[in-house]
Every structure is written in structure tokens, then in C-alpha cells.
Amino acid sequence: MAPKKEESAKREVMKMKSLEAVMKNTKREVNKGAWTAEEDQKLAEVTAIHGAKKWKSIAAKAGLNRCGKSCRLRWLNYLRPNIKRGNISDQEEDLILRLHKLLGNRWSLIAGRLPGRTDNEIKNYWNSHLSKRINQKEKQRNIGGDDDSTRQISTVDQKPGTHLGEQNKIHGEMKQDSSSEEGTTTTTTTSASNKGGDDHENYSNLDIDIDDFFDFSNEGPFNLEWVNKFLY
DNA sequence: AACAGAGCCAACCGCGGCGCG
DNA sequence: ACGCGCCGCGGTTGGCTCTGT
Incomplete structure (x- = not known):
């Protein structure tokens, strides 16, 4: 991946190009692009x-x-x-993996736990980096290799969105969470462990307390210290 | 140097949920 | 209770750059 300074420079160039395009547009229709x-x-x-x-x-x-x-x-x-632009750190990446394991493709929820990151950014990062890596590791594991990291993420190999039906329920319960970054929401969440069945055995694989996980009351808006509780 | 394919990211699209009249 | 409009989300696409041949 190219350094982010170069990336932003690229974007500036793209922006200038698109500016020209927009200038040419007549003002009748809604701008796109x-x-x-x-x-x-x-x-x-x-x-x-x-x-x-x-x-x-x-x-x-x-x-x-x-x-x-x-x-x-x-x-x-x-x-x-407070948008954080630039490389996803190892810690953030690890967190994304874990949250995805927990939540599936609930990008806004995942982003809510990553200060300064957007759902779009995380989604893109997942699609372009992590999903491929997971597939590779899964293949390796099937061939015969195995390691801790593979074991950690092996339940995430489902096609994104395959358990959304179940998770819509969670989404409903935690709707406020996505705005947590803005500040003050304190949520009381019913434990996801009672969902049972299919992919949500994932929850039992994680040695965390769901209520604790979504309790934002004790944290500042833009730190990652809380993560340490859930990393092992 | 030219081209093709892969990678990446910003933005759009479609859908569902919610609030309001 | 119902319809409508808006908001938010996840999936997808478009277009640019990078890399390999």
C-alpha cells in the first residue's frame, strides 16, 4: 500500500480534475461524482x-x-x-478482526469502536485487505498449516452479510452505538450470547462481556485504551 | 514505452427504519 | 393507522494509480 502522503496527493490531483468536470456541468441536475x-x-x-x-x-x-x-x-x-486518515495500525486491524467476528458486517458499529475511523474506510479496508488475507489463511489451514491467528479468525470466513438477519436484531438494540463517537451515548445492551445457533456461536468464542464491550460510559471519545480490556 | 490486470478508495445506489403530519 | 420524507446503513461501482510483463 502506498504511503498516505502520496495517497492524499493523489486525491488532490483527482480533486482538481473533478473540479474541471464540475465546472463544465450545467447547474440543472444534482451534482454527482x-x-x-x-x-x-x-x-x-x-x-x-x-x-x-x-x-x-x-x-x-x-x-x-x-x-x-x-x-x-x-x-x-x-x-x-477528528477524522483519522492514514494507515490502519496493527492494534486497529486486530480490533477490526475481532469486532467483525463479533458483529459481522456492521461497519458502522465497528467504526464506532475505532475513534476517527469511518465505516466506509473500515469496509474498504476489510474488502481490500482483511477478507483476502483471511481467505488465504483459510486455504493454508485447509492445506495443513495452522496457527493461532488463523484459529482466531477462522469463523469470519463467511461471505459478508450472511448472518445479517440475526444481526439486524442486534443492530436494532444497539442503534445508538454508531453515534458514540460524537460523545455521550451510554447503552444498555442485551447480551448477544442469547442469540444462539449458526454464526453466533462466535460470541461464545470471545472471552468478553458484551455489556461491558458496549458500555461507553467510562471512556473518552478518542482513545483506544479501552481496547486493551478485550485484547488477549 | 505500452498495455493489462490488480489494488484501492470515494462516492453512489437501494433498502429499511423512524419520525412526523 | 397510514403515507411520506428523511436518515443511516451495507453493498456495489467507477475511476484512478500502481505494478508486472
């Missing part, structure tokens, strides 16, 4: 004033020819304060 620096600035200003809610009105107030959805996505993935 890459965001320009100007659009970013407008969106940031309006969001700072009005808060990150009511995206449709934010889009209108900013004078952006964008749908609210697009504004929300741009804000969450790029403009939001």
Missing part, C-alpha cells in the same frame, strides 16, 4: 453552523447542488473533525 474543494468548504461551513443533521436543508443552505445523502456521506467520511 467527486467533491471539489469549494464544495467541501461550503459544506463544512454550513455544517459547523447548523450541525450535522437535516442534510437536505444543509445541502440547500450551502447552495450545493447535491442531495442530502451525498452531503452526509462527504461529511462523515471526509470533513468531520
Whole structure:
């Protein structure tokens, strides 16, 4: 993977190119495609004033020819304060693996436990790095090799989303969690261990307390110290 | 140097849930 | 109770760069 400085430089070039494209657009239809620096600035200003809610009105107030959805996505993935851009650390990667094992493809929930990371970033990282690595390790294991790390993640080899039905239930119970990064939500979650069956035997593989895991009341917004409790 | 395929990431799309009138 | 609009989520795609041949 290329160093992130280069990555951001690339993005700047792309942004300039897309700016030209946008300039050529007539203003009748809703803009799609890459965001320009100007659009970013407008969106940031309006969001700072009005808060990150009511995206449709934010889009209108900013004078952006964008749908609210697009504004929300741009804000969450790029403009939001405290966004952490750059390499995923080993600790974060390990955490992603564990959380994915626990939650499946609940990217927003996983992102909620990784300060400064976005669901999109984690999803991309999973799809481009981790899923492949897991598949490789699984193949190796089937051939005959075995090690601790393989054993840890061996239950994650299902196609993403295959147990969403079960997890929608969890999602419903923990809906607030995804906004935890913004601050103060304290959640009371029913134990996932009572789901039983299929993939959720995963939970029993993890030696953690689910209630404890989703109790955000004792942590600051942007630290990873809490992770240590769950790493072994 | 030119090309093809792989890798990566930002953004879009479709769907479900929720709140409000 | 119902319909509508908005929000949030996960899946997917588009387009650029990188790497190998």
C-alpha cells in the first residue's frame, strides 16, 4: 500500500480534475461524482453552523447542488473533525478482526469502536485487505498449516452479510452505538450470547462481556485504551 | 514505452427504519 | 393507522494509480 502522503496527493490531483468536470456541468441536475474543494468548504461551513443533521436543508443552505445523502456521506467520511486518515495500525486491524467476528458486517458499529475511523474506510479496508488475507489463511489451514491467528479468525470466513438477519436484531438494540463517537451515548445492551445457533456461536468464542464491550460510559471519545480490556 | 490486470478508495445506489403530519 | 420524507446503513461501482510483463 502506498504511503498516505502520496495517497492524499493523489486525491488532490483527482480533486482538481473533478473540479474541471464540475465546472463544465450545467447547474440543472444534482451534482454527482467527486467533491471539489469549494464544495467541501461550503459544506463544512454550513455544517459547523447548523450541525450535522437535516442534510437536505444543509445541502440547500450551502447552495450545493447535491442531495442530502451525498452531503452526509462527504461529511462523515471526509470533513468531520477528528477524522483519522492514514494507515490502519496493527492494534486497529486486530480490533477490526475481532469486532467483525463479533458483529459481522456492521461497519458502522465497528467504526464506532475505532475513534476517527469511518465505516466506509473500515469496509474498504476489510474488502481490500482483511477478507483476502483471511481467505488465504483459510486455504493454508485447509492445506495443513495452522496457527493461532488463523484459529482466531477462522469463523469470519463467511461471505459478508450472511448472518445479517440475526444481526439486524442486534443492530436494532444497539442503534445508538454508531453515534458514540460524537460523545455521550451510554447503552444498555442485551447480551448477544442469547442469540444462539449458526454464526453466533462466535460470541461464545470471545472471552468478553458484551455489556461491558458496549458500555461507553467510562471512556473518552478518542482513545483506544479501552481496547486493551478485550485484547488477549 | 505500452498495455493489462490488480489494488484501492470515494462516492453512489437501494433498502429499511423512524419520525412526523 | 397510514403515507411520506428523511436518515443511516451495507453493498456495489467507477475511476484512478500502481505494478508486472
